[in-house]
Amino acid sequence: MGLKIILLGAPGAGKGTQAELLVNDLGLVHLSTGNLLREAVEAQTQLGKEAASYMEAGKLVPDQVIIGLVEEFLQKVGPSGCLLDGFPRTLAQAEALDEIFKKLDMKLDYVIEVRTTPEVIVQRLAHRLVCRSCGAPYHAQSKPPAKAGVCDSCGGAVVRRADDEPETIKKRLREYQEKTAPLIDYYQQKGLLITVNGDLSREATYEEIKAKLGVTGK
Ligand SMILES: [Zn+2]
Numbered sequence: 001m002g003l004k005i006i007l008l009g010a011p012g013a014g015k016g017t018q019a020e021l022l023v024n025d026l027g028l029v030h031l032s033t034g035n036l037l038r039e040a041v042e043a044q045t046q047l048g049k050e051a052a053s054y055m056e057a058g059k060l061v062p063d064q065v066i067i068g069l070v071e072e073f074l075q076k077v078g079p080s081g082c083l084l085d086g087f088p089r090t091l092a093q094a095e096a097l098d099e100i101f102k103k104l105d106m107k108l109d110y111v112i113e114v115r116t117t118p119e120v121i122v123q124r125l126a127h128r129l130v131c132r133s134c135g136a137p138y139h140a141q142s143k144p145p146a147k148a149g150v151c152d153s154c155g156g157a158v159v160r161r162a163d164d165e166p167e168t169i170k171k172r173l174r175e176y177q178e179k180t181a182p183l184i185d186y187y188q189q190k191g192l193l194i195t196v197n198g199d200l201s202r203e204a205t206y207e208e209i210k211a212k213l214g215v216t217g218k
Contacts, residue, residue, distance in 0.1 A: 002028065002081020003213075004106060006088070008183065009114035010176045012121040012169065013198040014205065018114060019085045021206050026215065029082040036069050037061060047072065067096045074104055091182045111187040112209060114198035118173045125164045131156045 003026060009015030023030045040048030041055070047068045054061045070087060088094040101108055129138040129145075133156025138145050145151060145158050162168065187193040196208040209215075 001079050003109045004082055005109060006084045006111040008180060010116050011172045012125045013114040013116045014202045015114055017202045018206055019083060023083055026081055029077050029080055031073055031082055031084050033066060033086045036073055040069050071100045074100060091186060094183055094186055108192060110194055111192045113184055113193060113195045115195050116198040118170055120199040122166045122169050125169050126166060128164050129158050130161050131158050
């Protein structure tokens with residue numbers, strides 16, 4: 001039985017990088033709800049068609065549909081390991097997921113929380129820059145454009161993304177913490193929670209994940 005893992009992390013915690021590393025090292029099937037929705041819509045499954053009808057109407061896809069898709073995904077994954085990334089987001093979803101695991105006679109092995117300090121994330125994200133015209137990414141410290149404020153490839157204006165303004169980041173972090181805190185408690189009580197320090201470099205955070213999972217090699 002491969003490992004079944006949930007990855008939780010605040011915006012800016014580098015969750016995407018950690019997910020990629022874990023998926024590659026442990027040979028996990030990666031579930032992100034975004035991809036799951038896209039694939040179901042393309043494949044025109046019954047749930048996919050239902051999801052499409054909400055998305056076309058500009059509405060949020062309801063929990064019930066997402067949960068159905070997750071169940072189909074887990075059924076397909078079977079004994080292979082998988083990483084759930086971006087699901088569950090709420091306590092209700094976590095409880096539904098428990099039901100799915102029970103129904104499919106599977107078990108969840110770990111929930112990894114990449115924990116961060118808001119001030120550190122604000123600092124980290126405040127240095128991200130982007131070209132307003134072509135979208136080329138820059139970083140104020142590690143990858144600044146040759147001429148300050150001007151894109152190397154297209155000459156467009158290099159600015160901080162609106163999403164990365166300190167006030168916006170703090171608001172997003174607060175929202176994340178409010179929504180996710182009950183999930184953290186929930187999994188802690190089940191003895192599944194592993195918390196790692198997301199304030200470190202991505203490499204150091206990943207080393208901590210591997211050490212706590214007891215994964216060796218690579
Ligand atoms: Zn540009």
